[in-house]
Amino acid sequence: MAGRTARSERAAGTGEVLLAVAERLFAEHGVFAVSNRQISEAAGQGNNAAVGYHFGTKTDLLRAIVRRHAERIEALREEMLERTGDSASVRDWVAVLVRPGTQHLAELGSPTWYARFGAQLMTDPVLRELMVDETFGPTIRRTLEGLNRCLPELPLPVRLERADMARNLMVHMLAERERALAEGAHTARTSWHAYATGLIDALTGLWLAPVTTDG
Amino acid sequence: MAGRTARSERAAGTGEVLLAVAERLFAEHGVFAVSNRQISEAAGQGNNAAVGYHFGTKTDLLRAIVRRHAERIEALREEMLERTGDSASVRDWVAVLVRPGTQHLAELGSPTWYARFGAQLMTDPVLRELMVDETFGPTIRRTLEGLNRCLPELPLPVRLERADMARNLMVHMLAERERALAEGAHTARTSWHAYATGLIDALTGLWLAPVTTDG
Structure with missing residues (x-):
């Protein structure tokens, strides 16, 4: 071996x-x-x-790591977008956001490191920019546009805010499952696919939640 | 000056x-x-x-910083719990989770640094433990118990998963607003209180979302 x-x-x-x-x-x-x-x-x-x-430089190395994964995730989302029509629901669009990342991790086989690595970059005051540059690609934009068409009544600032919430939730929840797998901890969800289903449920609820106007 | x-x-x-x-x-x-x-x-x-x-050590220093804030946030949540009765709704309990952190940041006055600092600790493979130790106190436990009583039909693994999601969302969304304020960027929500309202809306939707059983 x-x-x-x-x-x-x-x-x-x-x-x-x-x-x-x-x-x-x-x-x-x-x-x-x-x-x-x-x-x-x-x-x-x-x-x-x-x-x-x-x-x-070290920054160039970090960028090369991100890019290798981001390209594959973009390709997977492109395939999903081709199968997602005008009649797609909020839940369908949320799935297009979530599944490419989890499918990529599943394809890599266990153990993976990218989710924990990416979460660190997203939290660093300087490296965050690099991560957003490389991962917020055209397929995410098209998916969010699709989602917005399903939620015409949602005020623009709330849309943007909920997109931020979804990004943070995905980045850090994927890192948590990867960490649990690496530590051999028990994971209630037995696959990345099942884990994605839990995220899609939650994010669909998050996006559909009524908006309170603050007094 | x-x-x-x-x-x-x-x-x-x-x-x-x-x-x-x-x-x-x-x-x-x-x-x-x-x-x-x-x-x-x-x-x-x-x-x-x-x-x-x-x-x-540096770890002792990090712990001292966290503790100073965590104590105040615990005290604020204790006050909120005293005002929260048995008839509280999911939304009420979510507010008890969210508001003490935002109220603390509001009290500190601008600029603050703790939210960005805490988010880094939560993402570090080693320092995360320290942060969880110091911030996952008795008032959070009681709040989650209250929330669980409102959601008796939610399977236990999904409850735990959604509590993780809520924690990640709070930690990283507070850090994002703090960063935006520090950079002088436009923030749609004009106060920490209003920002908390947006988080409470979203997290209430997240917790109430129907659960799909994965095939």
């Missing part, structure tokens, strides 16, 4: 190995606790400057 | 000044990007080991 891993990692190329190792170390120890040098070492690179050579 | 600030900071004691400076630096630059030495310097301490002397 060790031999096979080593061969497949060689085949994947040093850049791919560095990306995978960096993502794991960042997820487990925190984005700021891990240095480029530690990543190069953990990836078995004799040259401790391997990360710098392949990716440039 | 500078003289008044310096006097009131002296009156507050070095420990208090260090706490306030640390919280601000952590919120603005990230918990891991800021060293104890930088905090001591920014607090105008000639002795660069002032943080270590007053608080011990």
Whole structure:
């Protein structure tokens, strides 16, 4: 097995190995606790400057990790959008928001690290911008437009606010399940698909909730 | 003004000044990007080991910051619980979850840093435990019990899951508004009270949402 891993990692190329190792170390120890040098070492690179050579700065490395996942998630959402017609309900549109992310994590197989990694970026005052840039793509915009067509009576500021809530909920709840799986903790939902169903239920309720005007 | 600030900071004691400076630096630059030495310097301490002397390790410092806020929020929730009777609705209980945090931020006056600081802790793989320990107190437990009594038909795993969702939503949405205020960005909700109303609407919808059994 060790031999096979080593061969497949060689085949994947040093850049791919560095990306995978960096993502794991960042997820487990925190984005700021891990240095480029530690990543190069953990990836078995004799040259401790391997990360710098392949990716440039640490920010460039973070962006490369995000981009690899964001592209696949965009493609999955594009497929879902093609199957989602004008008669789609609020719940259907919420599913188009939620399922591509969980399906991607399911496809990666266990363990994954991207959800925990992404949640850290979204919470950092500086790295947040990078994460939003790379992940708030055209398919999310089209999905939110579809959702808005179903909720014409919802005031614009409340729409924007609920979209923020949905984003935060997805990012951090996916990270929580990934963490639970990594720690071998019991998870009530036995699959990413079932977990997504729980999120879709909740977010549908959130979006349909009556609006109170504050006195 | 500078003289008044310096006097009131002296009156507050070095420990208090260090706490306030640390919280601000952590919120603005990230918990891991800021060293104890930088905090001591920014607090105008000639002795660069002032943080270590007053608080011990960085973890002890983080805990001291959280505790100061958590105690006040617990007290505010205790007051709300005393006014919340057996006939309280889902929405009433959700308000008891949400309002103490926003009321505390409102009382602190602008700018605040605690919401951004707390959100970072909740997302860090290691510091999360500290934050949960210090903030998941007896008043939250009683509030969730009250909420559960209103929702007897909700399966236990879904209850726990929705409580997790509510926690994530509160932590990260409060941090987002605090960040927007700090950046001078436009905020649709003009007060913490109004912002809480939007969160209470959404979380009430989330908790009341029908549960789909996943095939």
